[in-house]
Amino acid sequence: MRAPRAAAAATEPAxxxxxxxxxxxxxxxxxxxxxxxxxxxxALPSAHRAAHWDIAWAGFDVALALLLLTVAVAAWRRxxxxxxAAAASATLLFVDAWFDVLTSSTQAEFVVSVGEAVFxxxxxxxxxxxxxxxxxxxxxxxxxxxxxxxxPSLRLVRExxxxxxxxxxxxxxx
Numbered sequence: 001m002r003a004p005r006a007a008a009a010a011t012e013p014a015x016x017x018x019x020x021x022x023x024x025x026x027x028x029x030x031x032x033x034x035x036x037x038x039x040x041x042x043a044l045p046s047a048h049r050a051a052h053w054d055i056a057w058a059g060f061d062v063a064l065a066l067l068l069l070t071v072a073v074a075a076w077r078r079x080x081x082x083x084x085a086a087a088a089s090a091t092l093l094f095v096d097a098w099f100d101v102l103t104s105s106t107q108a109e110f111v112v113s114v115g116e117a118v119f120x121x122x123x124x125x126x127x128x129x130x131x132x133x134x135x136x137x138x139x140x141x142x143x144x145x146x147x148x149x150x151x152p153s154l155r156l157v158r159e160x161x162x163x164x165x166x167x168x169x170x171x172x173x174x
Contacts, residue, residue: 064092071128086132093125 050056067089074082097117104110 060092060096064089064096067092071131075131080135083132083135086128086135090125090128090132093121093128097121097125 067085070085071082071089073079074085097113100113100121101110101117104113
């Protein structure tokens with residue numbers, strides 16, 4: 001009886017379930033975006049001048065910098081905020097790369113933005129996703145025992161070696 005419960009507890013994040021309305025609401029929102037995207041692709045002009053272009057990009061980069069700082073602080077403090085901050089940072093890095101490349105107006109801007117995307121933004125986004133995945137595993141799947149602990153490929157912090165003699169962890173009461 002205990003094995004199925006333990007297996008379910010290891011795969012479900014603390015038994016939490018989304019409310020019933022979440023799936024239909026977000027599914028409907030995704031479906032409604034399809035005709036909207038088609039309309040935008042057909043109706044919008046290819047070029048547009050924005051009055052506050054500089055403020056929009058500066059504000060976006062401030063938000064990205066704050067999120068990256070949040071990842072650093074959360075990792076340093078071993079905070080549960082690391083997963084969310086890393087996932088949000090990855091999202092903004094992907095968005096930044098996308099819009100930098102697509103809004104380049106000259107050949108030189110295009111080359112620089114592709115270089116930044118390939119060598120900085122996208123690799124950093126992937127690292128953020130790996131950090132988020134690793135943080136989620138550490139927060140939701142506690143190891144069953146020291147000997148059965150699964151070691152992730154990317155560790156957030158160096159684990160300290162135990163001074164216990166071999167086999168001591170498997171004895172009851174230890």
